[in-house]
Amino acid sequence: MPDLAAALRDLVAANHILAHEGIVHAYGHISMRHPERPDRFFLAAGCSPETVTLDDIREYDLECKPVLADGHTMYVERPIHGAIFQRRPDVNSVIHNHAHEVIPYSVAKTVRLRPLFITAAAIGAEIPVWDSRDKFRDVGMLVTTMAQGHDLAQRLDRASVALLRGHGSVVTGKSIYDAVHTAVLLRDNAKIQTEAMRFGEITYLDEGEIAKSGGPPQGPNSRAWKYWLARCGDARRRGEGR
Amino acid sequence: MPDLAAALRDLVAANHILAHEGIVHAYGHISMRHPERPDRFFLAAGCSPETVTLDDIREYDLECKPVLADGHTMYVERPIHGAIFQRRPDVNSVIHNHAHEVIPYSVAKTVRLRPLFITAAAIGAEIPVWDSRDKFRDVGMLVTTMAQGHDLAQRLDRASVALLRGHGSVVTGKSIYDAVHTAVLLRDNAKIQTEAMRFGEITYLDEGEIAKSGGPPQGPNSRAWKYWLARCGDARRRGEGR
């Protein structure tokens, strides 16, 4: 399975890219649906994205049970991934992150995050906010059960991105390349929107502009992916490893 | 053509400088008019500025057709460069970028970007904003046709800089050294103005101050260029290569 091996190396690289670009820090994770078995997905064992290696990648079913029960440390918030993969067959990668620039939009009562520059169109016109208080006040804010995961996936619905109140966001993509691109641009749009809103009334992208753009297509040879690989130093390491 | 070879190496360096200073990221590009054939210009093939090497530089005519049709990946927004080179014989370098600090000024309805500190005088007293919605709503926001390029060039008119609504900016210069200097100081002025405007009424440079300053002359041996080269590591690499 040479393709799977390359895909897993790119999943490791995605971890490093997200860490280097400041989207994830100590916490956060990115998953990839198994390219040959859509009822399974890959996710690192419970370590920080910056430190992930190929040996840390584990396989889970869509109920988030490990395929090999080798006693490895696991992210407790795996249900975010499993539930979205169940509900959304079009999604092949999910990122959960606490990007600092995005969190204010998860707690603001009267302001919402909206794409305002063309490259960020892929974040979508409507970004739902999921609040754990609505149904799960008793068990806390972390998404640790499939019931919580399903509720979040339902709130996400057909969107690319959902915010988690007082917590962070989930970002989805047709591929890990798409999901990484959307996660970086979500952060950039949040940062720019926060500054732009100081200036009074501003112009956002309209529905037509979002639909027409949607962002450039992403893949292992796309411009942005190669740029992020180079920045986090994985471009060179990949060359040596292949 | 030893001068041309040196100029092309400096065009590569300009790509690296703009990336290192955070003016361009995955996207953005810088062109240089051919020093001996004013009806042509040089631009990297479709890769991120940070990863550009001498092998990536391509030659185009002012209609943005490649001189050698070798099937290379191309920036779709080449018309920004061709159209400005056609209209402005005084311009020998054009930068298109999405610097985060500048974008808020492209979407604000009541605030405009103006030089407020002496080093930024070269951005000019009046910075026009081009909006793709005015004439090109049907085809989207990217500048992919010569018709869009000409419309943008007309909006730019005699200015050094124009903003593209919800997109970024174009920066022009008599040389790549000028264009890089103006692009960095445009970003710096935007960042500083955003903070200064919090303080209520502020003093901007007046027309006389802008005219008298205009910024220090720029060239391959100017202080700022050598500083930026050193910062992005190209000073050493250049030394090894020559």
Added chain:
Amino acid sequence: MPDLAAALRDLVAANHILAHEGIVHAYGHISMRHPERPDRFFLAAGCSPETVTLDDIREYDLECKPVLADGHTMYVERPIHGAIFQRRPDVNSVIHNHAHEVIPYSVAKTVRLRPLFITAAAIGAEIPVWDSRDKFRDVGMLVTTMAQGHDLAQRLDRASVALLRGHGSVVTGKSIYDAVHTAVLLRDNAKIQTEAMRFGEITYLDEGEIAKSGGPPQGPNSRAWKYWLARCGDARRRGEGR
């Protein structure tokens, strides 16, 4: 005492982590209660955290007198540590820092710092502010006497964190791992809250959410510690040294 040796190496690493994460700069310090003698604590001699080595660690009693009077340079604000260790037997590590993002909350007359995202729950629901002016106007703002230290410890009371007006903060923990985690998240919460407050009314964590979360347990093998070690380069150095 192999455990003590490992603990001291981790205290050195804590200095480097806090410097690398921008919590301390030229000034600031972190102490660790002696794991076998609760009436003593360890603290670096008077150097910046980034430059601390194992040779710089010194032992003090809870009156902040050095156990070995070898004439080393000492932090003048040692009483912060001694006084808190006296009053709070549950505390085994104290950090004093001037993190820039937190200082505004120490001087604001009408705004208070409150946890608004889950990972920052450990900073606690109530963060007291200690003002040297109240009792010590004559001797200045630094905490250089045990009387000042005791007054600050009393203001801290049972909280995890206290702010010092016009100065910085103190952060406590059951372990150095806890204290470092809380100090980083305190800074992150301050940065995010400052942005979020621009958006009008916002939702903070409530008492129940703070109590339920409290943050993940921290130790030498916890995810965040290993991430911070890797980032500041100590992970590799530790490997070589062991």
Added chain:
Amino acid sequence: MPDLAAALRDLVAANHILAHEGIVHAYGHISMRHPERPDRFFLAAGCSPETVTLDDIREYDLECKPVLADGHTMYVERPIHGAIFQRRPDVNSVIHNHAHEVIPYSVAKTVRLRPLFITAAAIGAEIPVWDSRDKFRDVGMLVTTMAQGHDLAQRLDRASVALLRGHGSVVTGKSIYDAVHTAVLLRDNAKIQTEAMRFGEITYLDEGEIAKSGGPPQGPNSRAWKYWLARCGDARRRGEGR
């Protein structure tokens, strides 16, 4: 003159420190009064502080004429240094910089920069603003003549720091160690004050607090200097060179 040689190496290090800490960028300069000839001072030839080496240091008289007329490139704003050294025998180092965080305070009509945290006390209670428009509108904003320098020095008067409207600041010190410390803390105070002012009414240091603190004494072995040396990599280089 071993002391002079060490002092000059520290002047080179001061250039690197100011660049690494983001106080100076392509432009800006730091001078040191000749320790044995108070009617002379040292300043780099016209290069960016980050790139300064010992070979770039030149000697000037207090009228800013070079002692050796070797045709080297010179900073045009030397009169800032010469005029302040003439008026202020207590000053042995002058820094001119365009730190981004400080410039807003130079153009604000109703807000002034004031120390609000203890480490920044050395910037002083009153920070005058010099405006080139008042007397030198005809010749522009740069301080290129001794008449401009004297006018600026008069506006500075007995203060540690003065702002230049739409331009930057001058920072003085009893030594290069003092001047560097004050310049970094001036920047930090500006950054923190800008955030704190969002929170409505805030508490600044009062006159007594400023007088009592004044900041820790600075020298080649002080904590902050060694920290900044380590950060910019000069600590190691110095070790090799001595």
